[in-house]
Amino acid sequence: MTYTKKRYLTYTAITLFCMVLPFITINGNHMLLLSFDKMQFHFLGFAFAIQELYLMPFLLIILFIGIFLSTTMGGRIWCGWACPQTIFRVLFRDLVESKLFKLRRIKNKQKEIDYESYGNQAKKLLAMGLFFLLLLFIASNFMWYFVPPEDFFVYLQNPMEHLFLILFTITVAVFLFYTVVLTKEDFCVYFCPYSRVQSVLYDDNTVHVIYDEKRGATECTSCDACVKICPTHIDIKKGLQVECINCLECADACTGVMAKEGKSSLIQWSSSNQMVHNKPTNHFSVRNIMYAVSIAACIGFILFFSAQKEYLLVNVNRTTNLYKIEDKLVRNNYVFTIQNTQDRAYTYDIHVKNEFFEAKRFKPFTLQPNQRVKKVVTIETTKPMSYSNSKDTPLTLNVSVFAQQEPQKVVLNKKVAFIYPRDSLIK
Template structure:
């Protein structure tokens, strides 16, 4: 009875995870913090939104850290739990459950029951062919919604929905939307689990990440008895060939329920996606016999030595340390995010001497407001009281996300250029700030050039 309870728990827990992931994926694009999205990679606006903070394309120094966390996280997850992502979180698996188990089996009755995934639907009867078409059409609607949600992470909903009302002027977006939905329909209804077995690159790299403490669905041959020879040939199941103490009844329910069409009793296989369907099936059968499941979610070492699973070991601890270091660096870099961008370049002319004898230096300031509000900007010279800003004379108004190029003239009196060097280069620090928000300010280094001494004297006479 206890084993049967575990079966129900596993099944409900897996579907609950699917539901939670679906809700999160759909809701995240609609949640905004301070006007910014939780996650948005907008190629149109050249912005990355992360946890309510917007980063301009010139501020994407966080992207390498995000990619490192992604890949190291995948390695860590695989080393710890095998292809647990595939069975419990992968959209491919979730959509296959929706299409195969709900639409084809429960809704349309094209399959006899969920517990037999090896038997393919039969389409010899015309009504079944019609049901197949209906099933594809139903899933096509789901695919359109799913592809739209996927695009929400690149084109926010507040821009996507208006584009739907004017598709002719948004042909690129509409093409991407329909192509993604079309591929999803073809993948889920025709390619099916072959994607997991032959196409998905994750299956190709997982074997090098496994060790004897990796958690996976494992058949306990010490209790159930050997079903295959070391060479992979199936042992004849005649009574005289069987181990009299073997507990496996050879019901093959663990085989029929497997979505990737493998026999878990053969040992660890790349096709196994850790969905635990076989664990549920065996638990139900062995539970009726008052015995624990022969297929368990455990590690090879734990099964062989009858000890607890080792979650923390050298490899997993190393991954945790790396993830913690990278995450810490990313958080530190996050704090350096500027609410405005300022790029200062000098004009091609070193300086200009006016008829009155004053010296001007000309600069080009490129402002960019990376905040989600409009701001008025001004600037000042911090470390030189002998220089004044001649132009512009008023604040610069820039809209949220906007840019502005300004010609800036910094002036010094000619008498101040009395020095012995040929071209006196004086370092200066320029602070730009938002006059309506003192928290927004940046500092940039530049320099001011004086003419040589004998040139100044000509204008002073």
């Protein structure tokens, strides 16, 4: 099977995966969702409140180190096989422009469309219109990672109430139209920062597109099939270039040319060690092992923190009054911000664990999933606690906020400062 066919199959698999993923839920939670609407981040079926985004740095580290590792091992494998820009370019150029509207030939990407003919101009406009409709669908698919499909389609039924969402989706489609239809491969060559940094990550074991100079010196027919088919308009025979997106179309083209002479392609997906130095490719370099260990450590942290996930969030602030005194009774006031991070409703209560202290002015209350409230809570005591006649005494109380339905599981213990007035103030 040619590399091109393998790429098309990979693109189909990635596209289906990205389209289906937003619809998959576990216990009502999505596999990947960053909802600003509900202030939630869903990952692998776990729901995290935005305040719990300590997982995000680990995901970003995995992303970056993953890019380093894949580049060191497989060159610009991302660009040629998985980058959305490449996939959309193939959709527009190879499927819409070439197959559907016959505006260009897949095997010759150098030749520009002949716009002298009105027929071609009309076809190009139709191709762009059709592709923009497709981009609107792709932009909607992108939005489902921020507004889940079950909400997205409901919002679409009331467009005037969700204008921002609709305008944002259209803006994403227009941006994609600009990069895919207008800037084309120039986006990869001039705009994408990854193309600039990738070459410093290459070493002799990196697998990438290589022209066999030794064989090429006598066997190359100079047919230029490899140049004509190249989407970034380069000649791989001149060596590795920053423009090469590792699509391997040149390797396929040369395979066809060389097959007529019963020989293998002069352009291979191989490493310098294998191709030039006749040594086996070794992916177990110290650098690659360190990358892999870092990724494994981040995955470990994510699993650990997921297991430590809080079932509710509580934040406690003191009010501006330090304390209130009524005879022997001393009160401190607090504002408790409590958020239910679970996907079912709970009724919450507060208990002060320290002897002689009690929470007052507080009644158990129910919070719906992801709901957050502020509650004023008074903690009071009648027991003398002062250590000094001239200074207030700071005490630390242990307060637990818990759900009445599952007090052992849905519970959060907080340390709360209680200021007891100096003796001279107590009657």
